[in-house]
Amino acid sequence: MEYEQLKLDNQLCFRLYTAARLTIGAYHPYLDPLGITYPQYLVLLVLWEQDKQPVNDIAHKLFLETNTVTPLLQRMEKSGLVKRTKGKEDTRQRIVSLTKKSIEMREQAKHIPDCLSDEIIRITGEEEEFVRMIPSLDKLIEGLKCTTNNK
Amino acid sequence: MEYEQLKLDNQLCFRLYTAARLTIGAYHPYLDPLGITYPQYLVLLVLWEQDKQPVNDIAHKLFLETNTVTPLLQRMEKSGLVKRTKGKEDTRQRIVSLTKKSIEMREQAKHIPDCLSDEIIRITGEEEEFVRMIPSLDKLIEGLKCTTNNK
DNA sequence: CTTATTTATATCGTTCACGATGCAAAAGTA
DNA sequence: TACTTTTGCATCGTGAACGATATAAATAAG
Numbered sequence: 001m002e003y004e005q006l007k008l009d010n011q012l013c014f015r016l017y018t019a020a021r022l023t024i025g026a027y028h029p030y031l032d033p034l035g036i037t038y039p040q041y042l043v044l045l046v047l048w049e050q051d052k053q054p055v056n057d058i059a060h061k062l063f064l065e066t067n068t069v070t071p072l073l074q075r076m077e078k079s080g081l082v083k084r085t086k087g088k089e090d091t092r093q094r095i096v097s098l099t100k101k102s103i104e105m106r107e108q109a110k111h112i113p114d115c116l117s118d119e120i121i122r123i124t125g126e127e128e129e130f131v132r133m134i135p136s137l138d139k140l141i142e143g144l145k146c147t148t149n150n151k
Numbered sequence: 152m153e154y155e156q157l158k159l160d161n162q163l164c165f166r167l168y169t170a171a172r173l174t175i176g177a178y179h180p181y182l183d184p185l186g187i188t189y190p191q192y193l194v195l196l197v198l199w200e201q202d203k204q205p206v207n208d209i210a211h212k213l214f215l216e217t218n219t220v221t222p223l224l225q226r227m228e229k230s231g232l233v234k235r236t237k238g239k240e241d242t243r244q245r246i247v248s249l250t251k252k253s254i255e256m257r258e259q260a261k262h263i264p265d266c267l268s269d270e271i272i273r274i275t276g277e278e279e280e281f282v283r284m285i286p287s288l289d290k291l292i293e294g295l296k297c298t299t300n301n302k
Numbered sequence: 303c304t305t306a307t308t309t310a311t312a313t314c315g316t317t318c319a320c321g322a323t324g325c326a327a328a329a330g331t332a
Numbered sequence: 333t334a335c336t337t338t339t340g341c342a343t344c345g346t347g348a349a350c351g352a353t354a355t356a357a358a359t360a361a362g
Contacts (some may be wrong), residue, residue, distance in 0.1 A: 003257065005264035008196045008212065012281055013174040013267070015288040017189075018214045020167040021319075022295035027164070038168075039348060045159045056310065061159065063169045068349050070312055075347075092310045092357050106154065113156035116164070123294035129287045130163055136280050137166040143274035144173035172349075190318065207340060219319050221342060226317075243327050243340045 026119055030112045034105055040076055041109070043069075047082070047098050048106050054093040063145060081105075177270055181263045185256055191227055192260070194220075198233070198249050199257050205244040214296060232256075 008014060024038045031041055039062075046061050047053065059069040073096055076082045081102045087093030121127045159165060175189045182192055190213075197212050198204065210220040224247055227233045232253045238244030272278045 003199065003261060006196055006199055006257070006261060008193070008200065010264060011196070012271075012285060012288075013171070013178065013189075014193060014196075015285060015292065016167060016171040016174055019288045019291050019295075020164070020171040022214065022292060023164040023167055025320095026295055037347065038164075042159070042165060045157055045162070045165075048154065048157055049159065054310075055312095063173065064348095065350060066311060067313080067351080072348070074312095087310090090310080090358070094311065106157070110154060110157060113161060120163075120291070120294070124290050130291065133284050133287055134163060134166060136284055137163075137170045139275050140170050140271070140281065141166065141173060143271070144170075144177055176350095188317065205340080206342095215318095216320055217341060218321085218343080223318075225342095238340090241328070241340080245341065 023116075026116060027112070030109075030115055034108060035079065036081070036105075039072055040081065041112075043072060043076065044081070044098075044102055044105065044109070047096065047102070048109075052095050052097045054087060054095055056093075058096060063141065174267075177267060178263070181260075181266055185259060186230065187232070187256075190223055191232065192263075194223060194227060195232070195249075195253055195256065195260070198247065198253070199260075203246050203248045205238060205246055207244075209247060214292070 004010070027038050027041065031038060036044070042062055043058060046058050055066055055069055055073065058073075059066045062069070073082060073084060073094075077084055080099055083097045083099055084094045085097065087095050117127060120130060124130075155161070178189050178192065182189060185192075187195070193213055194209060197209050206217055206220055206224065209224075210217045213220070224233060224235060224245075228235055231250055234248045234250055235245045236248065238246050268278060271281060275281075
């Protein structure tokens, strides 16, 4: 049993990675009709909460690097989901704002979280269990966020 | 509060997605010296458990599509981590096997799971909490696995 | 007021992840 | 046996993620 820990079954990270991918997959039936991807949906969630934010703020809220978010926003601009304007006080900043299209999309997206909850209940028979994971995941994220930054 | 559910704070999937990315990031200090990526590490975990498997078996165990795994294996072959030989009974199959390099690497990788456990404990102060998430994640994965396939 | 440093984005290269499609071998069917 | 379907893998195109690097503007230091 020298290599017992190396078994796939014992890996937390593998499960997080797989659960995340498969859960994102479960969003497809709802996001495809809107013509957006899951990361684009996340950007919209951020902007729907507060419009007109610089790239950095969006990246921070999503725990992503700006070099991931910038091309993401460029694609979203190309498909008419956001506008990117130069900042007025700080001209280095790019202020990202919603468009008519993405403002209207909010109405269609409103029901998605509930659909996903129902989906999880339908599939696993329960939801409480996963809601209870949230504080633990937040703790993990909070801890790891700093480590990566300190590198 | 019409759009309350659309708040980022209320999304389980976003947390899974973030936790997975950040946890994979925590593997970097251990995988970089070995010259492998996290998905490549997962492939090695599978092969270390059982050598000489067809592409499909590896893909299934990792819940990945073969069109993700094939290029992954091609890169691993290029860097000398695996061999890919034609199957004998079924010539459509590609049997993936370990090389001297990847067999030796197992010894260096042996301690990685414990290092990661220690890391999580160091950062969050606890581990029990995350070990307890494993059955829930498995339940979620098991449920979603079928949905994606039925599509 | 220069010069140095930091900050906000952007660009580039590599590696996934996956839908769509292609292709040849295997299996099933007429 | 000839034909159809399925299966195993590969290829292609697109969209992330992210390390490394670049660039210009803002800020700090001298």
